[in-house]
Amino acid sequence: xxxxxxxxxxxxxxxxxxxxxxxxxxxxxxxxxxxxxxxxxxxxxxxxxxxxxxxxxxxxxxxxxxxxxxxxxxxxxxxxxxxxxxxxxxxxxxxxxxxxxxxxxxxxxxxxxxxxxxxxxxxxxxxxxxxxxxxxxxxxxxxxxxxxxxxxxxxxxxxxxxxxxxxxxxxxxxxxxxxxxxxxxxxxxxxxxxxxxxxxxxxxxxxxxxxxxxxxxxxxxxxxxxxxxxxxxxxxxxxxxxxxxxxxxxxxxxxxxxxxxxxxxxxxxxxxxxxxxxxxxxxxxxxxxxxxxxxxx
Numbered sequence: 001x002x003x004x005x006x007x008x009x010x011x012x013x014x015x016x017x018x019x020x021x022x023x024x025x026x027x028x029x030x031x032x033x034x035x036x037x038x039x040x041x042x043x044x045x046x047x048x049x050x051x052x053x054x055x056x057x058x059x060x061x062x063x064x065x066x067x068x069x070x071x072x073x074x075x076x077x078x079x080x081x082x083x084x085x086x087x088x089x090x091x092x093x094x095x096x097x098x099x100x101x102x103x104x105x106x107x108x109x110x111x112x113x114x115x116x117x118x119x120x121x122x123x124x125x126x127x128x129x130x131x132x133x134x135x136x137x138x139x140x141x142x143x144x145x146x147x148x149x150x151x152x153x154x155x156x157x158x159x160x161x162x163x164x165x166x167x168x169x170x171x172x173x174x175x176x177x178x179x180x181x182x183x184x185x186x187x188x189x190x191x192x193x194x195x196x197x198x199x200x201x202x203x204x205x206x207x208x209x210x211x212x213x214x215x216x217x218x219x220x221x222x223x224x225x226x227x228x229x230x231x232x233x234x235x236x237x238x239x240x241x242x243x244x245x246x247x248x249x250x251x252x253x254x255x256x257x258x259x260x261x262x263x264x265x266x267x268x269x270x271x272x273x274x275x276x277x278x279x280x281x282x283x284x285x286x287x288x289x290x291x292x293x294x295x296x297x
Contacts, residue, residue, distance in 0.1 A: 007109050007138075007143065008057070008061060009112065009150050009151060010146070010153070010154065011053060011054070011056075011057035011060075012054045012057045013050040013057075014160075015050070015051055015157075016157060016161045017058045018177070019091050019177065019178070020091055022064050022083065022092065023083045023087075024055070025056070025058075025059045025064065026064060026075050026079050026082075026084075027083070028045065029072075029074065029075050030075060033068075033071055033072030034072040035073070036072075037072070061104075061105060061108040061110045062101055062104050063076055063078060063104050063108070064078065064079045064082075064083075077284075078287070078288060081288060081292060082291070093179075095182075095202035095203070096206075096207070096294055097291075097295065098180060098182055099203055099240070100204075100291070102180060102183060102185070102240075103211060106118060106239055107214070111134065112130075112134060112151070113158060115130070115134050115137065116158060117185075117195070117239055118233060118238055118239060119233065123194050123197075124192060124193075124194055125159060125186065125192070127152065127156065130151075130155050131148055131151035132148075134151055135148070135151060159186065159193060160178075161180045162178075162180050162181060162183065162185050162186040163188055163193070164181040164182075165177070184196060184198060197243050198246070199242070199245075199246040200241070200242055203240055205250075205257050206287065206291075206293075207287070208240070209258060212273065213275065213278055213281040213283055214234065214283055215229060215236060216275055216278045217279060217281070219232075222275055222277075222279075223272050224273050225273075226247075226251065226273065230244060230247055251273055254273065261275060262275035262278070
């Protein structure tokens with residue numbers, strides 16, 4: 001994760017992302033990119049001010065809208081692909097879109113997402129400890145440290161984004177659940193909340209390949225160890241919480257999936273991933289192309 005100028009720890013108002021929000025946001029921004037500065041913004045979105053702010057926050061950190069001087073909030077290329085007139089997944093019901101959201105958030109300005117999934121040593125979710133550790137990490141990096149209350153609310157928002165409620169009031173309520181709950185990354189067993197690892201059979205190859213390329217580009221190397229991909233700071237194994245066997249199965253297919261650009265080697269117990277021209281890999285273009293191929297087919 002690169003260090004942005006400004007990490008975000010608030011803006012969501014503790015409202016988790018709802019499956020219909022980004023489509024609604026897209027539609028309003030296409031009509032009027034200055035919608036958030038309009039006097040009737042609350043009427044247009046049909047919700048209160050705090051929830052309108054939350055919708056803008058989620059659109060920004062997921063890369064669905066981007067702020068431009070004098071041009072307001074403009075939908076991005078991916079927004080058009082997902083939510084446009086021929087949008088491939090306007091209500092984020094596919095595994096592809098949901099894993100893409102997770103990948104985007106972990107690599108966004110939402111620092112808590114990156115910390116919990118990529119930096120935290122334990123798989124146990126201890127909210128108090130997380131807020132203390134984030135404060136310490138930010139201080140070490142030289143960034144302004146938010147208050148403990150702000151960090152607690154941000155941590156709670158993350159946890160609630162991935163945990164499905166035990167009971168829902170109606171079928172309508174279920175359709176509005178955060179799309180991240182279906183990923184199975186967090187589990188509440190009644191006594192504790194844990195981050196779970198599994199095979200992740202529904203993780204799309206294109207998102208996994210993009211994460212591999214991202215990790216290797218960040219390392220500045222064209223060869224990287226299996227353990228670094230599994231547990232390293234930018235490793236897809238950590239990001240998607242893959243089991244070691246699941247990661248091994250996926251990297252063994254690298255040559256096939258990248259048409260010979262990348263490969264996995266296991267010689268005398270030394271397990272290595274190699275990608276000679278990885279610096280030329282355009283993650284943005286690759287993701288947009290495969291979104292249309294894999295979801296739009």
